[in-house]
Amino acid sequence: MIKLKSTWLDLRTIDDLAAQNTFIHSLNSCTKLVTTLAFILFVTSFSNYEVTSLIPLLFYPVALMSLGNLPYKPIAKRLLLIAPFIVFIGLLNPIFDKAPIAKLGPFLITGGWLSFLSITIKLLLTVTSALILVATTGMNSICSAMAQIGVPKPIVIQILFMYRYLHVLLEEFLKTNQAYDLRSFKTTGIHYKAWGSLLGQLLLRTMDRAQRIYQAMLCRGFDGKVPLRSAASWTKKEYVYLLFCLFFFLFCRFINIPQTLGRLLTGGFQ
């Protein structure tokens, strides 16, 4: 239980990092959101077996982390959290895809291993960039940016409310769990027979709370519209940043930089 709680507290630390004042933090949230989305799009557009040309893209998260003064540890910790998912997604590739692609000394590299590596790198890149977005922008600004780029407002509001009440819900769950722990002897974890009523309780309480929140909203004149703060406007700085990033992504996408560099070097030696 203590572990659960600390994980949760960690979750907020990423958001807290957004309260800094660096070049990256000073950019308007919309720019950062669009750049991150573009980055994810570019990364996922590479073919299944691509590994080498993905490498230069690592420059993007690394540069952002250093420009944004972000500590590596909390972000690396989050990546560890999703590591099992990556493994499971790519796990079967080496088993099913045994077509040989290359030979490295005595080792035969199959297509499966290559695509597994590719998936791993892609996931690392996309998840890191999303984490960096939260750490440099903050959830609230991201939501107002989403509204600005045309994400339907109900979805944005759902995300905002979810983020706001995640904390309350988790606290309630932890309390219930603690109450259970204190009165269940000998067992570790929650017995499968108790899960039903525990989760049911949580659901009912959540529904009650939703009702009260809705009433509180009505009391303050809610009529279906939640006023959101609009994101800051675009200046020259933002356009330059966006163009630079897009150019870099395009460059990485269409020119295999490691290969070209390698050719240049080996060519030079010939």
Add this chain to the structure above:
Amino acid sequence: MSHHTIDLTNVFYTYPDGTTALRNLSLHIGHGEAVAIVGSNGSGKTTLLSHLNGVLFPTEGAVNIGGYPVVKETLSHIRRTVGMIFQNPDDQLFMPTVYDDVAFGPLNLGYPPLEVEKRVMSVLKTVGAYALKDRPPYRLSGGQKRAVAIAAVLAMDPAILVMDEPTAALDPLARRKLITLLHTFSHTKIIATHDLDMVLDLCKRTIVLHNGTILADGPTLEIFRNKLILEQAGLEQPFSMQNCPVCSKS
């Protein structure tokens, strides 16, 4: 300002599950009065408060606020007049930052952005929460949450303040600060609470609820001196009126 009075006439309320929470309840609260609603758990306090701004409608009888009946058509006016402060501030602070939360009401009322900003700043200063304006609600202490919840309601400039257990879950200092703050308001105040000592400080008039009806209604001191009524309502004299446990035992 028009006269903001509250009138309930023969109000009955039965919850959908069949529990009758209010039985033939009638009362009149005048302009600028500070009234405490006291009673044991389940005596109908919260249900009564919910009728004052149309969160619930009476099954029978009528509620009238400042000359307007509380019906669907008048709701927007009623909710502007009656500011409701909920028992749990977490239910009330739903926006991402303190500023946004306090601005929620005025924006919904259609005030221009500049006016909204002015109001938000001024009410945050009133409740002493100005420094918290950019914080997310989950980063606030209990007392701070309560102060912000009050600011959010004050920002709509209500004439009547309705509070459900405002001092619950507050530490003694935060409670004292809140009482001092409430003292400064000239609004009509209706406070449902178990904190009878606060009632002594704040409210000249007290209404005792029991089983959904009014057991007693009168000057606070008079009611709190009547141990019989208090006992019947499941209450006890406020600590400040009980004998000192150290120097004199009765």
